[in-house]
Amino acid sequence: MKKFIKSNGTFVALIFLIIALSFLSPSFLSSRNLTNLVRQVTINGIIAVGMTMVILLAGIDLSVGSIVGLAAVVVTLLMQSGLSMWLAIIITLAAVGGVFGFFNGFMSAKFDIHPFIITLGVMTIARGIGLVLTQGVSVPVRNMTFAGIGSGYIPKLPSLIILVIALVLGIFASIKDSVEIKNGEKVKNKAKLTGRIILTASGFAAGFLIFIGYKGIPVPVAIFSVIVLGGVYTLRKTKFGRKLYAIGGNEKVAWLSGINIMRTKTMVFVITGVLSAASGILLASRLNGASPNLGTGFELDAIASVIIGGTSFMGGIGTITGTVIGAIIIGVINNGMSLLGINTFYQMIVKGFIIILAVMIDVLNRRETA
Amino acid sequence: MAEEILEMKNIIKDFPGVRALDHVNFKLEKGEIIALVGENGAGKSTLMKVLSGVWPYPTYEGDIFLDDEIIRFKNTREAEEAGIGIIHQELNLLPDLSVAENIFLDKQPLNKFGGIKWNEMYYEAEKVLSRLNMDIDPRMDLGDLTVGKQQMVEIAKALSLDTRILVFDEPTSALTDSEIKELFRVIKDLKADGVSMIYISHKMDEIEKIADSVVVLRDGATIGDKINIQDVTIEEIISRMVGRDIDNLFPKQSFERGEKTLEVKNISIADPFNPEKYLVEDVSFSAYKGEILGISGLMGSGRTEVVNAIFGVYGKKREGDIFLNGKKLNIQSPADAINNGIALITEDRKELGLLLDKNLTINMTLPSLEKFSTKLVMDHHAEKSTAEKYVDELNIKTPGLDVFVEKLSGGNQQKVVIGKWLITESDVLILDEPTRGIDVGAKTEVYRLMNQLVEKGVTVIMISSELPEIMGMSDRILVMSEGVKTAVLEREEADEETIMKYATGNKGVE
Numbered sequence: 020m021k022k023f024i025k026s027n028g029t030f031v032a033l034i035f036l037i038i039a040l041s042f043l044s045p046s047f048l049s050s051r052n053l054t055n056l057v058r059q060v061t062i063n064g065i066i067a068v069g070m071t072m073v074i075l076l077a078g079i080d081l082s083v084g085s086i087v088g089l090a091a092v093v094v095t096l097l098m099q100s101g102l103s104m105w106l107a108i109i110i111t112l113a114a115v116g117g118v119f120g121f122f123n124g125f126m127s128a129k130f131d132i133h134p135f136i137i138t139l140g141v142m143t144i145a146r147g148i149g150l151v152l153t154q155g156v157s158v159p160v161r162n163m164t165f166a167g168i169g170s171g172y173i174p175k176l177p178s179l180i181i182l183v184i185a186l187v188l189g190i191f192a193s194i195k196d197s198v199e200i201k202n203g204e205k206v207k208n209k210a211k212l213t214g215r216i217i218l219t220a221s222g223f224a225a226g227f228l229i230f231i232g233y234k235g236i237p238v239p240v241a242i243f244s245v246i247v248l249g250g251v252y253t254l255r256k257t258k259f260g261r262k263l264y265a266i267g268g269n270e271k272v273a274w275l276s277g278i279n280i281m282r283t284k285t286m287v288f289v290i291t292g293v294l295s296a297a298s299g300i301l302l303a304s305r306l307n308g309a310s311p312n313l314g315t316g317f318e319l320d321a322i323a324s325v326i327i328g329g330t331s332f333m334g335g336i337g338t339i340t341g342t343v344i345g346a347i348i349i350g351v352i353n354n355g356m357s358l359l360g361i362n363t364f365y366q367m368i369v370k371g372f373i374i375i376l377a378v379m380i381d382v383l384n385r386r387e388t389a
Numbered sequence: 390m391a392e393e394i395l396e397m398k399n400i401i402k403d404f405p406g407v408r409a410l411d412h413v414n415f416k417l418e419k420g421e422i423i424a425l426v427g428e429n430g431a432g433k434s435t436l437m438k439v440l441s442g443v444w445p446y447p448t449y450e451g452d453i454f455l456d457d458e459i460i461r462f463k464n465t466r467e468a469e470e471a472g473i474g475i476i477h478q479e480l481n482l483l484p485d486l487s488v489a490e491n492i493f494l495d496k497q498p499l500n501k502f503g504g505i506k507w508n509e510m511y512y513e514a515e516k517v518l519s520r521l522n523m524d525i526d527p528r529m530d531l532g533d534l535t536v537g538k539q540q541m542v543e544i545a546k547a548l549s550l551d552t553r554i555l556v557f558d559e560p561t562s563a564l565t566d567s568e569i570k571e572l573f574r575v576i577k578d579l580k581a582d583g584v585s586m587i588y589i590s591h592k593m594d595e596i597e598k599i600a601d602s603v604v605v606l607r608d609g610a611t612i613g614d615k616i617n618i619q620d621v622t623i624e625e626i627i628s629r630m631v632g633r634d635i636d637n638l639f640p641k642q643s644f645e646r647g648e649k650t651l652e653v654k655n656i657s658i659a660d661p662f663n664p665e666k667y668l669v670e671d672v673s674f675s676a677y678k679g680e681i682l683g684i685s686g687l688m689g690s691g692r693t694e695v696v697n698a699i700f701g702v703y704g705k706k707r708e709g710d711i712f713l714n715g716k717k718l719n720i721q722s723p724a725d726a727i728n729n730g731i732a733l734i735t736e737d738r739k740e741l742g743l744l745l746d747k748n749l750t751i752n753m754t755l756p757s758l759e760k761f762s763t764k765l766v767m768d769h770h771a772e773k774s775t776a777e778k779y780v781d782e783l784n785i786k787t788p789g790l791d792v793f794v795e796k797l798s799g800g801n802q803q804k805v806v807i808g809k810w811l812i813t814e815s816d817v818l819i820l821d822e823p824t825r826g827i828d829v830g831a832k833t834e835v836y837r838l839m840n841q842l843v844e845k846g847v848t849v850i851m852i853s854s855e856l857p858e859i860m861g862m863s864d865r866i867l868v869m870s871e872g873v874k875t876a877v878l879e880r881e882e883a884d885e886e887t888i889m890k891y892a893t894g895n896k897g898v899e
C-alpha cells in the first residue's frame with residue numbers, strides 16, 4: 020500500500036482533492052461542471068505535453084503563452100482574409116508554432132544559450148507581433164464549423180463506443196506493461212499493475228459519468244486525448260523518447276554515445292511550439308475570435324502541471340501521464356476555488372504554494388533514494 | 390604490537406535484491422595497513438561505508454568497536470569526529486572552491502561575527518599540506534589541480550581531523566606513477582605516526598609494496614582470516630579472491646598482422662587555453678587488422694586527446710585526416726565516428742560513460758538505438774535480451790537489468806561501459822583505460838574478449854597507464870610524450886625501461 024501511494028502519489032492527491040470538493044460544493048460533481056472543467060484542462064494540458072518534453076531536457080519554454088495568443092490571432096485573421104479553415108489552421112500551426120519553436124530550439128542548442136533566455140525573448144516578440152497584427156483590439160471569427168472544433172461534442176453513442184474501446188486497450192496495456200523480466204523470468208509487478216488498472220478504470224468511470232451524463236465527449240477533449248497518447252507513445256516506445264531521457268540525464272554522455280543533441284533539442288521545441296499553436300487555435304475557436312492578450316501567463320500553468328506531475332527540473336526524469344494528472348489537479352483547483360467563490364487573487368496564492376510543495380516533494384524523494 | 394583499535398563484528402548489510410555484506414568480521418591494529426581485496430561487487434566499498442558512517446546505524450546489522458567501545462554513527466561527521474577518515478573511490482571535493490576551503494569545508498575557523506578567518510584558514514591548510522610534504526597553494530581553486538594533487542587535498546582533509554583510521558578506496562586509479570610514489574611515501578609517514586589504514590585496490594603490486602596484511606572478501610563474506618603479507622603469495626591472494634587459480638594474467642593471443650585499417654595523418658589539436666601550444670601535435674599512425682595497438686605515455690601526454698580526436702570530440706578544431714580502409718572519413722562528432730564503425734570506451738565512466746540514474750539496459754543500448762528499433766518503435770525485448778547477454782558475458786554483478794547503474798559497484802559500472810560499446814559491434818574499438826577499477830579475474834576476461842575481437846577482425850587500440858598491461862597485451866606500442874609521438878615499438882623490443890625512456894620525452898626514430 021505504501022509503495023502504491025508512493026509511486027502514484029499525485030494521483031492519490033487528486034482523488035482526495037475531488038472528494039473534498041464534492042463535499043464542499045454540491046455542484047462540483049455535476050456532469051456539466053465537470054465537462055467544463057475538463058475542457059479547460061485541455062487548453063493547458065496540450066501545452067503541458069510539450070512542456071514535459073522541454074523540461075525532460077532540463078530546459079524551459081516561456082514562450083508558449085505568447086504563441087497561444089499569436090496563433091489565435093493569426094488563424095482568425097487568415098480566415099477573415101478568406102482562407103479556408105483547414106488551410107488557415109495548417110498555416111498557423113506551421114508558421115507560428117513551427118517557426119517559433121524552431122527558433123527557440125535551434126538558437127539555444129546551436130549557441131548553447133539557456134532556453135530560458137531565448138524563450139523569454141520569443142515570449143515578448145510573439146506577443147508584440149500579435150499586438151501589431153491586431154492593432155491591440157480583438158478580432159472575431161464568423162465560421163460555424165470553426166466554432167464547432169472548440170465547443171462541439173462527439174454524440175453520445177460514438178462517445179460511449181470510444182470509451183469502451185479505450186478501457187479495453189488500457190487494461191490490455193496495463194497488463195503488458197507490468198510484466199518485468201527478472202533473472203530471465205517474467206514476473207508481474209503487482210503494485211504497478213494495481214496502480215495502472217485503478218488509473219484506467221477510474222479514467223473510464225470518470226469519462227462515462229462526465230461525458231455520457233452530459234452531451235458526449237467534447238471535441239477538444241478528444242483532440243487532447245490523441246495528443247496525450249501520441250506523447251506517451253513517443254516517450255516510451257521511440258528512439259526519440261529514449262534520446263530525450265538520455266540528454267536530460269547527462270548531455271555529455273548522450274553526445275558521446277552518438278546522439279545528435281541539436282536535432283533532438285530543436286525537434287522538442289518545435290513540437291512544443293506546434294502544440295501551443297494548436298492550443299491557441301482551439302481557444303480562438305471556442306471564443307469565436309481572438310484577442311492579442313490571449314494566453315498570457317499560460318506558461319506558468321503548463322510548467323506547474325509538469326512539475327506537479329513529478330517531472331524533475333533537473334531533467335531526465337518524468338512522464339506525460341504524470342503531467343496529465345498535474346494538469347487535472349491545476350484544473351480542479353481553479354474550478355473548485357471558483358465554485359467556492361474564492362476570488363482569483365487568492366487562487367494565485369494557493370497555486371503558488373502548491374507548486375512549491377510539489378517541488379519540495381521531488382527534492383525530498385531524491386534525497387531519500389540517494 | 391597487537392594493539393587492537395578497531396573490530397567489526399558480524400556486519401550484515403542488505404540492499405534491495407542483494408546482501409552486500411554477510412556476517413563480516415574485521416580487525417585492525419594500531420599502525421597497521423590492511424589491504425582489503427576482492428572481486429568487483431564483493432562488498433569492499435560497502436564495508437568501508439558502514440565503518441565511516443555513510444551507511445548509518447541501524448541500516449546495517451552487527452557491531453563496531455573502537456577501542457573496545459561500541460560505536461554507532463548516525464552520519465559521516467560523527468565518524469570523522471571519532472577519528473575515522475575515508476578517501477572514497479570517487480573523489481568527493483568541490484572543484485570551484487579553494488584548496489583550503491575544501492580541507493576545512495564545514496569547520497572553517499570563524500571570527501566572532503561569523504565571518505571566516507581566511508588567513509588563519511590558509512595558514513592551517515598550509516600546515517596540514519606540509520605534513521604531507523605537498524607544495525600546494527591553499528588559495529588555488531581545487532579544480533585547477535591534477536587529480537593526484539586533488540587526492541592529496543582529500544587526504545589533507547582527513548588529516549585535519551586527527552584521523553586515527555584512514556581508509557583508501559582505490560586511491561591510485563587516476564594517479565600518475567610519480568603521484569603514486571608520493572602517495573606511498575605519505576602512507577608510510579602516516580604509519581610511522583601510528584595511523585592505521587585500510588587500503589582497497591585491485592593492483593596487486595601496490596598491495597605487496599605497502600600492506601602489512603591482507604583480508605579477502607568474496608560475495609560479501611571474508612574468505613579465511615587476515616593473513617600476514619609475508620606469508621602469502623600474490624597468486625594465493627588472487628585465487629582466494631576469485632575462487633579459482635588464474636595462471637596467466639595476460640592471456641595474449643597473437644594473430645597474423647592483416648591489412649591496414651585505421652590510419653591517422655598529422656593530427657593536431659590546439660590547446661584551447663593557449664593557442665600557441667598544442668595538446669596533440671602532428672601525430673600520425675596506423676592500426677592493422679589482427680593486432681592490438683597499445684598507446685602508452687604519462688598522464689597528460691596527449692593519449693586521451695588523440696583518441697578523442699579520432700572519435701570526433703573536437704569537431705572542427707581537429708587538424709589532420711583520418712582514413713579507414715583507405716577511405717578518408719569526415720568525422721565531426723561522435724555520431725559520425727560511430728556511424729563509421731568507430732567506438733570509444735571513454736576513460737571517465739562517471740562523467741562521460743554512464744547515465745547514472747538510468748538503468749543498465751538503457752545505458753548499454755544507448756549508442757546502438759538504431760539496432761533496437763524499426764522506423765517508429767523500439768523493440769524493448771530485443772534490447773533487454775541483448776543487455777542480458779552482455780551481463781552474462783562480462784559477468785556483471787547486478788540484481789537485475791532495471792537497476793540504476795549508480796547502484797552498481799565501481800568495477801561493475803566499468804563493465805557496463807565496456808558492454809555498451811561492444812554492443813555497437815564496431816570495426817574499430819578504442820579502449821581508454823578499460824580495466825580501471827576492475828578486478829584481476831575480470832581483467833583477464835576483458836583481455837580474452839580483446840583477443841576474440843582481434844580474431845574476428847576488429848581493430849583494437851588500447852590506452853593504458855599500466856605498463857604490465859600495455860606490454861602484456863599489445864602487439865605494437867605507440868609512446869607519447871607532451872603531445873607528440875616519440876616512438877612506435879614492436880612487442881619484442883618493448884620493455885619497461887624503453888617505454889619509460891620514450892614516455893619521458895626522449896624522441897626516437899621510428
Ligand SMILES: Nc1ncnc2c1ncn2[C@@H]1O[C@H](COP(=O)(O)OP(=O)(O)OP(=O)(O)O)[C@@H](O)[C@H]1O
Nearest residue numbers: 404409429430431432433434435796797798799800
Ligand atoms: N547504494 C546501493 N544500492 C543498492 N545496491 C548497492 C549499493 N551500493 C552497493 N550495492 C551493491 O552491493 C554490492 C557490493 O558493492 P560494493 O560497492 O561494496 O563492491 P566493491 O567490493 O567495492 O566492488 P568494486 O571493486 O567494483 O568497487 C554490489 O552488488 C552492489 O551492486
Ligand SMILES: [Mg+2]
Nearest residue numbers: 434478798799
Ligand atoms: Mg568499490
